[in-house]
Amino acid sequence: MYLKQTGFWEAEKTAPLMLLNKGYLESKGFDYMFQRAEKWVSLVLTQQEIAPPEVQQIVWPEGLEISRIIIREAERTFVADEDRQKIAKFLSVVEHKFGDYAQGLSFLASLLLLFLPEGKVLAMLSKINTDPKYIPGYWKHEAVAFARDAYVFERFWRQRNVPLADHLNKTGALPEIFCHKYMVALCIHVLPFEALFEFLENFFARGVRYLFQFA
Numbered sequence: 001m002y003l004k005q006t007g008f009w010e011a012e013k014t015a016p017l018m019l020l021n022k023g024y025l026e027s028k029g030f031d032y033m034f035q036r037a038e039k040w041v042s043l044v045l046t047q048q049e050i051a052p053p054e055v056q057q058i059v060w061p062e063g064l065e066i067s068r069i070i071i072r073e074a075e076r077t078f079v080a081d082e083d084r085q086k087i088a089k090f091l092s093v094v095e096h097k098f099g100d101y102a103q104g105l106s107f108l109a110s111l112l113l114l115f116l117p118e119g120k121v122l123a124m125l126s127k128i129n130t131d132p133k134y135i136p137g138y139w140k141h142e143a144v145a146f147a148r149d150a151y152v153f154e155r156f157w158r159q160r161n162v163p164l165a166d167h168l169n170k171t172g173a174l175p176e177i178f179c180h181k182y183m184v185a186l187c188i189h190v191l192p193f194e195a196l197f198e199f200l201e202n203f204f205a206r207g208v209r210y211l212f213q214f215a
Contacts, residue, residue, distance in 0.1 A: 002083065003030050003114050011080040017110050024193040037115035043204035044124045058093060058118050066092045073106045090118055098129060102139040104184035111188055133207035138184050146184055150175035153215055183211050
């Protein structure tokens with residue numbers, strides 16, 4: 001719950017992650033967002049999945065090294081060195097647990113950590129990354145599952161708008177490029193927070209099917 005840490009908001013309210021906040025968090029209040037985020041947890045995880053001790057407290061692997069890519073991700077997320085170090089350490093644990101890494105994963109992790117404890121965020125990410133309801137295989141260096149689904153979406157889209165589909169093909173705009181923003185990165189850094197949180201709630205409740213419906 002980064003927003004509960006003393007001085008975090010003053011240090012990070014203009015950070016890259018916050019660029020599409022547009023005053024939403026201030027208008028709603030942090031307490032409202034903490035309660036709303038707990039609803040997100042209940043949409044993704046069962047009570048049994050929330051209960052294990054490792055969800056309440058993350059055990060950091062000894063000797064875990066932080067990769068150059070994750071250091072850069074942290075620099076593109078927060079401003080203060082302390083906050084960059086925290087998110088980099090967390091993302092390194094996630095990378096270690098998943099055995100792979102993708103940028104969209106860091107986007108969602110950083111956003112959820114504003115409102116939720118690290119253990120719950122890791123449990124949510126793990127469920128989203130493995131459960132067929134969500135997006136298993138999307139957060140990989142070579143995301144074959146995402147590319148497959150992007151082309152499935154293109155087929156649906158072509159049925160609705162042939163001229164536009166042909167135009168995108170001619171310009172080299174491949175489905176795995178233009179679908180990435182909402183199917184892998186989940187519209188973070190695309191939608192303003194007010195709309196983004198509605199999008200995420202629908203995704204948490206309905207899974208990958210909602211991504212196709214939204215698209």
